[in-house]
Amino acid sequence: MKPKLSAYVSDSVAQRLELAARRPGTNKSAIVDAALDRFLNPERDTAGDAALVRRLDRISRQLERTERDLSVMAETIALFVRYYLTITPPLPSGDQDAARALGRERFDMFVAQVGKRVASGGRLVADVMDRITTSKPDLFMRNIEEGAPLGAAEGGMTEFHSQHAAGEQPGLSPAGREEVGDV
Structure with a gap:
Protein backbone atom coordinates (compact mmCIF):
# COMPACT_ATOMS: atom_id res chain seq x y z
CA MET A 1 0.00 0.00 0.00
CA LYS A 2 1.27 3.42 -0.96
CA PRO A 3 1.02 6.40 1.40
CA LYS A 4 -1.61 9.01 0.52
CA LEU A 5 -0.44 12.57 -0.05
CA SER A 6 -2.50 15.76 -0.20
CA ALA A 7 -0.95 18.81 -1.80
CA TYR A 8 -2.07 22.22 -2.96
CA VAL A 9 -1.09 23.27 -6.49
CA SER A 10 -1.78 26.35 -8.59
CA ASP A 11 -4.77 26.42 -10.91
CA SER A 12 -2.56 26.26 -14.03
CA VAL A 13 -0.68 23.18 -12.73
CA ALA A 14 -3.98 21.55 -11.79
CA GLN A 15 -5.34 22.17 -15.31
CA ARG A 16 -2.22 20.74 -16.96
CA LEU A 17 -2.31 17.73 -14.63
CA GLU A 18 -5.97 17.15 -15.51
CA LEU A 19 -5.17 17.24 -19.26
CA ALA A 20 -2.18 14.92 -18.87
CA ALA A 21 -4.24 12.44 -16.82
CA ARG A 22 -6.78 12.12 -19.66
CA ARG A 23 -4.23 10.29 -21.79
CA PRO A 24 -4.81 6.53 -21.96
CA GLY A 25 -2.76 4.44 -19.56
CA THR A 26 -2.01 7.15 -17.01
CA ASN A 27 -3.58 8.85 -14.01
CA LYS A 28 -2.90 11.81 -11.72
CA SER A 29 -1.17 9.70 -9.07
CA ALA A 30 1.28 8.17 -11.57
CA ILE A 31 2.10 11.58 -13.08
CA VAL A 32 2.66 13.24 -9.68
CA ASP A 33 4.71 10.24 -8.48
CA ALA A 34 6.99 10.37 -11.57
CA ALA A 35 7.35 14.15 -11.35
CA LEU A 36 8.24 14.10 -7.64
CA ASP A 37 10.63 11.20 -8.13
CA ARG A 38 12.44 13.04 -10.92
CA PHE A 39 12.54 16.28 -8.96
CA LEU A 40 13.81 14.64 -5.78
CA ASN A 41 16.17 12.18 -7.49
CA PRO A 42 17.59 13.79 -10.69
CA GLU A 43 20.25 11.06 -11.14
CA ARG A 44 17.52 8.54 -11.88
CA ASP A 45 16.86 9.92 -15.41
CA THR A 46 20.42 10.26 -16.67
CA ALA A 47 19.47 8.75 -20.05
CA GLY A 48 17.16 11.68 -20.77
CA ASP A 49 19.82 14.16 -19.71
CA ALA A 50 22.46 12.40 -21.81
CA ALA A 51 20.19 12.57 -24.85
CA LEU A 52 19.63 16.27 -24.22
CA PRO A 89 37.55 51.56 -64.75
CA PRO A 90 35.00 54.39 -64.41
CA LEU A 91 32.56 54.75 -67.31
CA PRO A 92 32.36 57.90 -69.39
CA SER A 93 29.23 59.86 -68.44
CA GLY A 94 27.65 59.24 -71.87
CA ASP A 95 27.73 55.46 -71.35
CA GLN A 96 26.35 55.46 -67.80
CA ASP A 97 22.62 55.34 -68.67
CA ALA A 98 23.10 52.35 -70.97
CA ALA A 99 25.31 50.67 -68.35
CA ARG A 100 22.66 51.21 -65.65
CA ALA A 101 19.95 49.66 -67.87
CA LEU A 102 22.19 46.68 -68.66
CA GLY A 103 23.08 46.39 -64.97
CA ARG A 104 19.41 46.32 -63.95
CA GLU A 105 18.70 43.65 -66.57
CA ARG A 106 21.66 41.52 -65.44
CA PHE A 107 20.72 41.98 -61.78
CA ASP A 108 17.16 40.83 -62.48
CA MET A 109 18.57 37.74 -64.22
CA PHE A 110 20.94 37.17 -61.29
CA VAL A 111 18.07 37.37 -58.76
CA ALA A 112 15.98 34.97 -60.86
CA GLN A 113 18.87 32.49 -61.02
CA VAL A 114 19.46 32.73 -57.25
CA GLY A 115 15.75 32.15 -56.66
CA LYS A 116 15.79 29.15 -58.99
CA ARG A 117 18.82 27.62 -57.21
CA VAL A 118 17.35 28.22 -53.76
CA ALA A 119 14.00 26.74 -54.80
CA SER A 120 15.69 23.65 -56.27
CA GLY A 121 17.92 23.20 -53.22
CA GLY A 122 21.04 23.64 -55.35
CA ARG A 123 24.22 24.90 -53.75
CA LEU A 124 26.52 26.48 -56.34
CA VAL A 125 29.47 26.88 -53.98
CA ALA A 126 29.36 23.21 -52.98
CA ASP A 127 28.98 22.15 -56.63
CA VAL A 128 31.94 24.29 -57.73
CA MET A 129 34.10 23.13 -54.82
CA ASP A 130 33.31 19.49 -55.65
CA ARG A 131 34.26 20.06 -59.30
CA ILE A 132 37.50 21.85 -58.36
CA THR A 133 38.62 19.25 -55.84
CA THR A 134 37.91 16.48 -58.36
CA SER A 135 39.63 18.10 -61.34
CA LYS A 136 42.42 20.07 -59.56
CA PRO A 137 42.95 18.58 -56.09
CA ASP A 138 46.13 20.61 -55.41
CA LEU A 139 44.60 23.99 -56.34
CA PHE A 140 44.21 25.15 -52.75
CA MET A 141 47.71 24.03 -51.80
CA ARG A 142 49.43 26.68 -53.94
CA ASN A 143 51.11 29.74 -52.46
CA ILE A 144 49.21 32.59 -54.03
CA GLU A 145 49.76 36.24 -53.25
CA GLU A 146 46.76 37.87 -51.64
CA GLY A 147 44.50 39.16 -54.38
CA ALA A 148 46.67 37.77 -57.21
CA PRO A 149 44.75 35.65 -59.73
CA LEU A 150 45.94 32.14 -60.49
CA GLY A 151 48.82 32.21 -62.94
CA ALA A 152 49.79 35.81 -62.14
CA ALA A 153 52.45 34.74 -59.63
CA GLU A 154 54.29 32.84 -62.38
CA GLY A 155 54.36 35.93 -64.61
CA GLY A 156 51.74 34.63 -67.03
CA MET A 157 48.54 36.43 -67.93
CA THR A 158 45.35 34.51 -67.19
CA GLU A 159 42.56 34.16 -69.73
CA PHE A 160 40.44 36.45 -67.55
CA HIS A 161 43.04 39.22 -67.60
CA SER A 162 43.82 38.89 -71.30
CA GLN A 163 40.08 39.17 -72.10
CA HIS A 164 39.68 42.09 -69.70
CA ALA A 165 42.69 43.89 -71.18
CA ALA A 166 41.21 43.43 -74.67
CA GLY A 167 37.93 44.98 -73.50
CA GLU A 168 36.08 41.68 -73.64
CA GLN A 169 33.76 40.40 -70.98
CA PRO A 170 35.43 37.33 -69.43
CA GLY A 171 33.47 34.11 -69.43
CA LEU A 172 31.06 35.02 -72.25
CA SER A 173 31.32 33.85 -75.84
CA PRO A 174 32.00 36.58 -78.44
CA ALA A 175 28.60 35.93 -80.04
CA GLY A 176 26.65 36.16 -76.80
CA ARG A 177 28.21 38.87 -74.65
CA GLU A 178 24.75 39.88 -73.42
CA GLU A 179 23.72 36.33 -72.48
CA VAL A 180 24.33 35.05 -68.99
CA GLY A 181 24.35 31.28 -68.62
CA ASP A 182 22.53 29.28 -66.00
CA VAL A 183 24.36 29.62 -62.68
Whole structure:
Protein backbone atom coordinates (compact mmCIF):
# COMPACT_ATOMS: atom_id res chain seq x y z
CA MET A 1 0.00 0.00 0.00
CA LYS A 2 1.27 3.42 -0.96
CA PRO A 3 1.02 6.40 1.40
CA LYS A 4 -1.61 9.01 0.52
CA LEU A 5 -0.44 12.57 -0.05
CA SER A 6 -2.50 15.76 -0.20
CA ALA A 7 -0.95 18.81 -1.80
CA TYR A 8 -2.07 22.22 -2.96
CA VAL A 9 -1.09 23.27 -6.49
CA SER A 10 -1.78 26.35 -8.59
CA ASP A 11 -4.77 26.42 -10.91
CA SER A 12 -2.56 26.26 -14.03
CA VAL A 13 -0.68 23.18 -12.73
CA ALA A 14 -3.98 21.55 -11.79
CA GLN A 15 -5.34 22.17 -15.31
CA ARG A 16 -2.22 20.74 -16.96
CA LEU A 17 -2.31 17.73 -14.63
CA GLU A 18 -5.97 17.15 -15.51
CA LEU A 19 -5.17 17.24 -19.26
CA ALA A 20 -2.18 14.92 -18.87
CA ALA A 21 -4.24 12.44 -16.82
CA ARG A 22 -6.78 12.12 -19.66
CA ARG A 23 -4.23 10.29 -21.79
CA PRO A 24 -4.81 6.53 -21.96
CA GLY A 25 -2.76 4.44 -19.56
CA THR A 26 -2.01 7.15 -17.01
CA ASN A 27 -3.58 8.85 -14.01
CA LYS A 28 -2.90 11.81 -11.72
CA SER A 29 -1.17 9.70 -9.07
CA ALA A 30 1.28 8.17 -11.57
CA ILE A 31 2.10 11.58 -13.08
CA VAL A 32 2.66 13.24 -9.68
CA ASP A 33 4.71 10.24 -8.48
CA ALA A 34 6.99 10.37 -11.57
CA ALA A 35 7.35 14.15 -11.35
CA LEU A 36 8.24 14.10 -7.64
CA ASP A 37 10.63 11.20 -8.13
CA ARG A 38 12.44 13.04 -10.92
CA PHE A 39 12.54 16.28 -8.96
CA LEU A 40 13.81 14.64 -5.78
CA ASN A 41 16.17 12.18 -7.49
CA PRO A 42 17.59 13.79 -10.69
CA GLU A 43 20.25 11.06 -11.14
CA ARG A 44 17.52 8.54 -11.88
CA ASP A 45 16.86 9.92 -15.41
CA THR A 46 20.42 10.26 -16.67
CA ALA A 47 19.47 8.75 -20.05
CA GLY A 48 17.16 11.68 -20.77
CA ASP A 49 19.82 14.16 -19.71
CA ALA A 50 22.46 12.40 -21.81
CA ALA A 51 20.19 12.57 -24.85
CA LEU A 52 19.63 16.27 -24.22
CA VAL A 53 23.38 16.89 -23.89
CA ARG A 54 24.04 15.00 -27.16
CA ARG A 55 21.41 17.05 -28.94
CA LEU A 56 22.78 20.31 -27.55
CA ASP A 57 26.28 19.27 -28.66
CA ARG A 58 24.99 18.54 -32.16
CA ILE A 59 23.22 21.90 -32.31
CA SER A 60 26.40 23.60 -31.08
CA ARG A 61 28.45 21.97 -33.86
CA GLN A 62 25.84 22.99 -36.45
CA LEU A 63 25.97 26.58 -35.22
CA GLU A 64 29.78 26.56 -35.37
CA ARG A 65 29.66 25.29 -38.98
CA THR A 66 27.08 27.92 -39.87
CA GLU A 67 29.21 30.63 -38.28
CA ARG A 68 32.27 29.40 -40.20
CA ASP A 69 30.31 29.27 -43.48
CA LEU A 70 28.98 32.81 -42.96
CA SER A 71 32.48 34.04 -42.20
CA VAL A 72 33.81 32.44 -45.39
CA MET A 73 30.98 33.93 -47.44
CA ALA A 74 31.47 37.40 -45.98
CA GLU A 75 35.22 37.26 -46.67
CA THR A 76 34.61 35.96 -50.20
CA ILE A 77 32.17 38.74 -50.98
CA ALA A 78 34.50 41.37 -49.50
CA LEU A 79 37.45 40.10 -51.56
CA PHE A 80 35.33 39.99 -54.72
CA VAL A 81 34.06 43.54 -54.20
CA ARG A 82 37.58 44.82 -53.52
CA TYR A 83 38.91 43.05 -56.64
CA TYR A 84 35.99 44.22 -58.80
CA LEU A 85 36.33 47.82 -57.68
CA THR A 86 40.09 47.69 -58.26
CA ILE A 87 39.93 46.43 -61.86
CA THR A 88 36.80 48.23 -63.09
CA PRO A 89 37.55 51.56 -64.75
CA PRO A 90 35.00 54.39 -64.41
CA LEU A 91 32.56 54.75 -67.31
CA PRO A 92 32.36 57.90 -69.39
CA SER A 93 29.23 59.86 -68.44
CA GLY A 94 27.65 59.24 -71.87
CA ASP A 95 27.73 55.46 -71.35
CA GLN A 96 26.35 55.46 -67.80
CA ASP A 97 22.62 55.34 -68.67
CA ALA A 98 23.10 52.35 -70.97
CA ALA A 99 25.31 50.67 -68.35
CA ARG A 100 22.66 51.21 -65.65
CA ALA A 101 19.95 49.66 -67.87
CA LEU A 102 22.19 46.68 -68.66
CA GLY A 103 23.08 46.39 -64.97
CA ARG A 104 19.41 46.32 -63.95
CA GLU A 105 18.70 43.65 -66.57
CA ARG A 106 21.66 41.52 -65.44
CA PHE A 107 20.72 41.98 -61.78
CA ASP A 108 17.16 40.83 -62.48
CA MET A 109 18.57 37.74 -64.22
CA PHE A 110 20.94 37.17 -61.29
CA VAL A 111 18.07 37.37 -58.76
CA ALA A 112 15.98 34.97 -60.86
CA GLN A 113 18.87 32.49 -61.02
CA VAL A 114 19.46 32.73 -57.25
CA GLY A 115 15.75 32.15 -56.66
CA LYS A 116 15.79 29.15 -58.99
CA ARG A 117 18.82 27.62 -57.21
CA VAL A 118 17.35 28.22 -53.76
CA ALA A 119 14.00 26.74 -54.80
CA SER A 120 15.69 23.65 -56.27
CA GLY A 121 17.92 23.20 -53.22
CA GLY A 122 21.04 23.64 -55.35
CA ARG A 123 24.22 24.90 -53.75
CA LEU A 124 26.52 26.48 -56.34
CA VAL A 125 29.47 26.88 -53.98
CA ALA A 126 29.36 23.21 -52.98
CA ASP A 127 28.98 22.15 -56.63
CA VAL A 128 31.94 24.29 -57.73
CA MET A 129 34.10 23.13 -54.82
CA ASP A 130 33.31 19.49 -55.65
CA ARG A 131 34.26 20.06 -59.30
CA ILE A 132 37.50 21.85 -58.36
CA THR A 133 38.62 19.25 -55.84
CA THR A 134 37.91 16.48 -58.36
CA SER A 135 39.63 18.10 -61.34
CA LYS A 136 42.42 20.07 -59.56
CA PRO A 137 42.95 18.58 -56.09
CA ASP A 138 46.13 20.61 -55.41
CA LEU A 139 44.60 23.99 -56.34
CA PHE A 140 44.21 25.15 -52.75
CA MET A 141 47.71 24.03 -51.80
CA ARG A 142 49.43 26.68 -53.94
CA ASN A 143 51.11 29.74 -52.46
CA ILE A 144 49.21 32.59 -54.03
CA GLU A 145 49.76 36.24 -53.25
CA GLU A 146 46.76 37.87 -51.64
CA GLY A 147 44.50 39.16 -54.38
CA ALA A 148 46.67 37.77 -57.21
CA PRO A 149 44.75 35.65 -59.73
CA LEU A 150 45.94 32.14 -60.49
CA GLY A 151 48.82 32.21 -62.94
CA ALA A 152 49.79 35.81 -62.14
CA ALA A 153 52.45 34.74 -59.63
CA GLU A 154 54.29 32.84 -62.38
CA GLY A 155 54.36 35.93 -64.61
CA GLY A 156 51.74 34.63 -67.03
CA MET A 157 48.54 36.43 -67.93
CA THR A 158 45.35 34.51 -67.19
CA GLU A 159 42.56 34.16 -69.73
CA PHE A 160 40.44 36.45 -67.55
CA HIS A 161 43.04 39.22 -67.60
CA SER A 162 43.82 38.89 -71.30
CA GLN A 163 40.08 39.17 -72.10
CA HIS A 164 39.68 42.09 -69.70
CA ALA A 165 42.69 43.89 -71.18
CA ALA A 166 41.21 43.43 -74.67
CA GLY A 167 37.93 44.98 -73.50
CA GLU A 168 36.08 41.68 -73.64
CA GLN A 169 33.76 40.40 -70.98
CA PRO A 170 35.43 37.33 -69.43
CA GLY A 171 33.47 34.11 -69.43
CA LEU A 172 31.06 35.02 -72.25
CA SER A 173 31.32 33.85 -75.84
CA PRO A 174 32.00 36.58 -78.44
CA ALA A 175 28.60 35.93 -80.04
CA GLY A 176 26.65 36.16 -76.80
CA ARG A 177 28.21 38.87 -74.65
CA GLU A 178 24.75 39.88 -73.42
CA GLU A 179 23.72 36.33 -72.48
CA VAL A 180 24.33 35.05 -68.99
CA GLY A 181 24.35 31.28 -68.62
CA ASP A 182 22.53 29.28 -66.00
CA VAL A 183 24.36 29.62 -62.68
